[in-house]
Amino acid sequence: MEREPDIPAWAPLLYQLQLLNIREKPDALTLPIADRIRIGNQKRERGNFHFQREEFSLAARAYCMALDVLTTRSRDGDNDAAVAEEEEEVQDYRVKCLNNLATAQLKLEQYDEALHTSRDVLFLEPNNVKALFRTGKLLSDKGEYKEAMETLKKALKLEPATKAIHVELSKLVKRQSGGNDTQKWKAKPSEVFGENIAPFLIPSKKKPSGISWKFLLGALVVALGSLVTSVILTARN
Incomplete structure (x- = not known):
């Protein structure tokens, strides 16, 4: 986009970064429930982003990271009604995340893992x-x-x-x-070739009704021949 007067359009830019600090990953149980929901949903949405791009391995990884944060175990002493309601909200998001993870695992053909994840959903809901x-x-x-x-x-x-x-x-x-799935199945033309099967269809033969067109054509040829003969004979006379 350029920036006058010192950077022209399409100029290559080199950035130099300096690492200033490192923070350890916080324990999910030490986070307030609202933060768990916020961070967990951010990671779940990241998984949805990768899933839509058919990056199923990255999507599954993001869903697992979200599940690590969306824990439903309350801290000691958090037994009031407000906390219980928030914990229920965490569980709802966890169920959504587990369902998404199972779908990603199916895309990756990880069928045993998908079955295990689906059973985790049923344990919660x-x-x-x-x-x-x-x-x-x-x-x-x-x-x-x-x-x-x-x-x-x-x-x-x-x-x-x-x-x-x-x-x-x-x-x-x-x-x-048993055995029914092994029976031979004969497909209809539309199921083999799709909807546009006109080039593959042969018109059925119909029995001729009334006077045949071949008979009419023969009669016409004979009539024309007789007419030509009559004209020739008349001209000679």
């Missing part, structure tokens, strides 16, 4: 539908069908209108019955 669905799906993929069925049924009871839960339960029933 047993009726968390996202964690129930994720746990049930992971258990089903691991072949632990009985526990998966109980978990997904609980999620369905809480949100009976959620289509994804119905789909996963249907898959689980097929897996439990």
Whole structure:
């Protein structure tokens, strides 16, 4: 952007920094609850930033750092109603952070870790539908069908209108019955080629109705031939 009169536009700048002080990382339990929430949310938002950029390893690391700060253990003597309400707020943010961490772990194909994290969510919030669905799906993929069925049924009871839960339960029933998933599945043309399948379709042959166009063309040729012959004979006479 330049700065007159001494720095032209696009000039390379060299900065020299000096380290003045180092502070040790504070113990989360010594921080006021409001500071825990503020710092924890900053780190969680940093994780969301990395997740949106598909930097899942960095996102998972940021979520873990947030969880280190968002501790729900109160200091001795902090048992009044105000502190209890703040601790509940910390737990709510911790649940959100754990759900985000599990999603990042799934992106990294860390399925056992994602299952463990999802169970941590359910320990804090047993009726968390996202964690129930994720746990049930992971258990089903691991072949632990009985526990998966109980978990997904609980999620369905809480949100009976959620289509994804119905789909996963249907898959689980097929897996439990055994062999159904191994049946050959014949795809329809639209499922193979997509919506635009016109070049791949062959028009069906229809039976001719009425007088054939070939018959009409032959008759026309004969009529023209007769007309030409008549004209020639007339000219000779």
